Amino acid sequence: MATRTIGFRPSPEDERILxxxxxxxxxxxxxxxxxxxxxxxxxxxxxxRRDADRLRDENLADEPDAW
Structure with missing residues (x-):
């Protein structure tokens, strides 16, 4: 993979962190x-978290055993 340079102008807060x-x-x-x-x-x-919220009412005990 070719190396790519990314420009970055740090803010004063960024400078403090760096x-x-x-x-x-x-x-x-x-x-x-x-x-x-x-x-x-x-x-x-x-x-x-979104997946867990969407599936919170899923009950795997209601599913037939796969084996």
Missing amino acids: AAAAAAGESTTDTIRRALRLLDHERWLEQM
């Missing part, structure tokens, strides 16, 4: 990657 991460030994790239993975996980959790 500086704190750098002080802890984390690079800007690693910080952004970690944030993207957290966002992906957050979206996965939201989908899981």
Whole structure:
């Protein structure tokens, strides 16, 4: 896969977060990657919650055994 560069203009709050991460030994790239993975996980959790809410009345005991 070809490497792709993404432009980013950090806000003052972003700069504060990046500086704190750098002080802890984390690079800007690693910080952004970690944030993207957290966002992906957050979206996965939201989908899981929607599915759980949609299926909350499902009773698997009412289903015939598959075996």
